[in-house]
Amino acid sequence: MRQVNIGMIGGGTVGSGVFHAWQSNGALMSSRLGVKIHFQKVAVKAFDEPRPYPIPQALMTTDWQSVVNDPAVQVIIELVGGTTIAKTMALAALKLGKPVITANKALLSAHGEELFNAAREYNSNLYYEASVAGGIPIIKTMREAFVGNRFTHIYGIVNGTCNYILTRMKLEGAEFADVLADAQRLGYAEAEPSLDIDGFDSEHKIGILASLAHGFWVNPKDIYVEGIRHISKLDMQFAGQLGYTIKLLGIVKKVANGGASKSRNGARVQVSVYPTLVPNSHVLASVNHVFNAVFVRGDIVGDTLFYGRGAGKDATASAVLSDVADAALDLKHGSKSRVPPFVPHEVAGAVAPIGETISRYYVRFSVADKPGVLATIATILAASKIGISSVIQPEGHEGESIPLILMIHDAPNAAMQKALARIARLPVVKAPPVMIRVENFE
Ligand code: HSE
Numbered sequence: 001m002r003q004v005n006i007g008m009i010g011g012g013t014v015g016s017g018v019f020h021a022w023q024s025n026g027a028l029m030s031s032r033l034g035v036k037i038h039f040q041k042v043a044v045k046a047f048d049e050p051r052p053y054p055i056p057q058a059l060m061t062t063d064w065q066s067v068v069n070d071p072a073v074q075v076i077i078e079l080v081g082g083t084t085i086a087k088t089m090a091l092a093a094l095k096l097g098k099p100v101i102t103a104n105k106a107l108l109s110a111h112g113e114e115l116f117n118a119a120r121e122y123n124s125n126l127y128y129e130a131s132v133a134g135g136i137p138i139i140k141t142m143r144e145a146f147v148g149n150r151f152t153h154i155y156g157i158v159n160g161t162c163n164y165i166l167t168r169m170k171l172e173g174a175e176f177a178d179v180l181a182d183a184q185r186l187g188y189a190e191a192e193p194s195l196d197i198d199g200f201d202s203e204h205k206i207g208i209l210a211s212l213a214h215g216f217w218v219n220p221k222d223i224y225v226e227g228i229r230h231i232s233k234l235d236m237q238f239a240g241q242l243g244y245t246i247k248l249l250g251i252v253k254k255v256a257n258g259g260a261s262k263s264r265n266g267a268r269v270q271v272s273v274y275p276t277l278v279p280n281s282h283v284l285a286s287v288n289h290v291f292n293a294v295f296v297r298g299d300i301v302g303d304t305l306f307y308g309r310g311a312g313k314d315a316t317a318s319a320v321l322s323d324v325a326d327a328a329l330d331l332k333h334g335s336k337s338r339v340p341p342f343v344p345h346e347v348a349g350a351v352a353p354i355g356e357t358i359s360r361y362y363v364r365f366s367v368a369d370k371p372g373v374l375a376t377i378a379t380i381l382a383a384s385k386i387g388i389s390s391v392i393q394p395e396g397h398e399g400e401s402i403p404l405i406l407m408i409h410d411a412p413n414a415a416m417q418k419a420l421a422r423i424a425r426l427p428v429v430k431a432p433p434v435m436i437r438v439e440n441f442e
Contacts, residue, residue, distance in 0.1 A: 003036040004328040007067040010079030011044035017313025020053035101323040103130035109204035126341040127323035135315030149298030151213035154252040160290035161196035198227035206250030215346030224354035226274040244277035245285040266348025277438040355414030360438035366401040366431040401430035
C-alpha cells in the first residue's frame with residue numbers, strides 16, 4: 001500500500017488531538033483510503049508543553065523548518081495559530097509543492113488570497129476543513145456536495161464561546177459579565193475573550209463561507225460585525241416573551257433588488273455577524289451551549305442544517321483527518337489540485353454595506369413614563385416609513401425610566417439607524433436605544 005508521510009507543526013491541544021485521533025483510527029483510514037498515513041515528524045513549541053495526549057519524544061522537534069524541509073515529508077499540517085509565523089510556515093511548504101492543511105481561520109481571513117495564489121503557482125493545495133465550525137464538514141459540503149447549487153442564504157452559529165454565554169444567559173436569567181467570568185473560570189472562554197465575544201472569530205469563519213458561496217474572496221473589512229457584549233439579561237427576557245432566542249449569527253444572503261448600486265453586474269451580498277432574534281420555532285434557536293450549527297439554503301437542495309462541535313481537540317482533529325485523507329488521495333492519484341482551495345467565479349460580486357441591508361428589528365427604549373411618548377416615537381418612525389409590528393410596555397418597571405419595546409417590520413438598516421438617532425435625542429429618551437436585528441428565515 002502506498003504511504004503518505006505527514007509533518008505536523010503544532011503539538012499542543014489541537015496537534016496532540018490530531019495525533020491521538022490518527023493513533024486511534026489511522027489504520028481504519030488506511031483501509032478505507034488504500035493509502036497508509038504515516039506521521040513522520042511533529043514540530044512543537046517545547047517538548048514539555050502541556051498537551052492533553054502524549055506525542056512520542058522521538059517524533060518531536062522544536063525546529064519547524066526541519067519538518068517542512070524534510071524530503072520525506074509530503075504533506076504539512078499547520079496548527080500553530082496566529083497570522084504571522086503561520087503564514088511563513090504555510091508559504092514555505094507551498095513553495096516546496098507540499099500541500100498544507102490548516103485549521104487557521106484568522107490566517108485565511110487575512111491572507112487567504114495570497115496563500116491560494118501560492119498553492120496554484122507552486123502546483124500544490126491548501127485544505128482548511130477545520131477552519132470553520134470545527135468538526136462540522138461544512139467546507140467540503142459547500143465545495144463538493146453542493147457544487148450544483150446557488151447559495152441564497154447561510155446562517156451560522158459558528159462561535160461556541162458566544163453560544164455558550166448566550167445559552168446560559170437565557171437559561172439562568174444571568175447577565176453577560178457574570179456568565180463570561182464563570183465561562184473563563186471553567187475554561188470555556190479565553191482569558192482575553194475579545195476575538196470570540198466581539199464577533200471577530202465568527203467574522204473570519206463567515207467570510208470564508210461567503211467567499212465559497214459567492215465566488216469572490218470577501219475582504220474581512222467589508223463584513224459588518226457586532227459582538228455580544230451589549231446583550232443584557234433584560235433583552236434576553238423580552239426576546240423570550242416575544243417568542244425569540246438571541247443568537248450570534250453569521251449571515252450571508254443576497255441583497256434584494258441588487259442593493260442600492262444597480263450599476264454593478266455581480267451579486268450584492270450581505271455578509272455580517274450580529275446578535276439576532278431567532279424565532280423559537282426555528283431549529284437554530286435550539287442550538288445550545290458550545291455547539292455550532294450552519295443552516296444553508298441552496299436553490300436546488302432547499303434548506304439544510306449541519307450541527308456539531310465547532311471547537312475542541314477531538315472535533316477539530318476529525319476535520320483535520322478529513323483533509324489528511326483528501327491530501328493523501330490527491331497525492332495517490334497525482335492530482336494535487338483536484339479541488340482547488342478557492343475558485344473565483346463571480347468576480348464582479350461585492351459585499352453590500354450594512355446600511356443597504358433590510359431586516360426586522362427589536363428595539364428597547366428607556367423612556368420617561370409620560371403621555372405622548374409612544375406617539376412621538378411612532379411619528380418619527382412613520383416619517384421614515386418604518387412600521388411597528390408590536391409594542392410591549394411591561395408593568396412593574398415604574399421609576400425614572402421604563403422599558404418600551406418595539407418590534408419593527410422590515411426596514412433598511414440606514415433608515416432605521418437614522419430614525420433611532422433622532423429618537424435618542426428626545427428628552428424623554430433616557431438611554432441610548434438598544435437595537436437587535438430579527439431574522440425570520442424567509
Ligand atoms: N474560539 C472558537 C469558539 C473556536 O469559541 O468557537 C475557534 O475558532
